[in-house]
Amino acid sequence: MPAIKTTMDAFKLLDKSNCRACNEKTCLAFAAAVFQGKKPLSDCPKLDKDVLEAYGGDIEKPRTMADEQEEALEALKQMVGNTDLASAAERTGGRYTGDRLTLKVFGKDFSVDKNGRLYSDIHINPWVAAPLLNYILNCSGIPVKGEWVPFRELENGRAMHGLFNQRCEKPLKKVADAYPQLFEDLMDIFNGKAVDSHQDADIALSLYPLPKVPMLICYWQPEDGIESGLQLFFDVTAEQNCGIEGIYALGTGLVQMFEKLAQRHG
Numbered sequence: 001m002p003a004i005k006t007t008m009d010a011f012k013l014l015d016k017s018n019c020r021a022c023n024e025k026t027c028l029a030f031a032a033a034v035f036q037g038k039k040p041l042s043d044c045p046k047l048d049k050d051v052l053e054a055y056g057g058d059i060e061k062p063r064t065m066a067d068e069q070e071e072a073l074e075a076l077k078q079m080v081g082n083t084d085l086a087s088a089a090e091r092t093g094g095r096y097t098g099d100r101l102t103l104k105v106f107g108k109d110f111s112v113d114k115n116g117r118l119y120s121d122i123h124i125n126p127w128v129a130a131p132l133l134n135y136i137l138n139c140s141g142i143p144v145k146g147e148w149v150p151f152r153e154l155e156n157g158r159a160m161h162g163l164f165n166q167r168c169e170k171p172l173k174k175v176a177d178a179y180p181q182l183f184e185d186l187m188d189i190f191n192g193k194a195v196d197s198h199q200d201a202d203i204a205l206s207l208y209p210l211p212k213v214p215m216l217i218c219y220w221q222p223e224d225g226i227e228s229g230l231q232l233f234f235d236v237t238a239e240q241n242c243g244i245e246g247i248y249a250l251g252t253g254l255v256q257m258f259e260k261l262a263q264r265h266g
Contacts, residue, residue, distance in 0.1 A: 077116025091141035093211030107191030127253030168251035173230035
């Protein structure tokens, strides 16, 4: 049975007479109402019975980004369910007990079982779940070297650097500008550690979103007419343990989390 996938699919079935018998001003308005599920196709008295029977009022809603994210997350859960979690614990820097692999995410315990189900004492945001599962699947287990590089200097970072800057570093700088308490909260809530000045930054703070994927936030305060600046750095091994897409997801997730933190406490 064919389905109505767009407003135009419904519109093409109508006679375009704008008769208003359906109580809409135009046939196009009626078609939009049908596609949105507000009215049944049978409200048009001019449609042949064969047309109504052929379509049956079925509406195929467009896929949203949330739908795609949910499907991707479910696929990751299934793949993790087929993974040897005991051996994964060695690669990822986690621990395996009671049929669960437990990892530290920003210093908090997150666990996953053999069915890919996630457990934590705190709320599990989607932006945490996907990078965490991806990390379990793809982490090579290479030890952190303690050598910081910007995103663009990672092996596959240059191609995504512009997007990373727009979606991660710039909005995070705005949060830091508007919310001076941010870095102290990061140390208190997410086990951040102040480090020796890096790149002459006024504030340099290291975080561990994942056990073998540390992140360094460097912030330069505004001074003498020069605007503030913020840049994220990663260990040179980050891409081998998380993948460039996983690192990008961590960055965008951080922004969302910090924006909410600022709105709540700013």
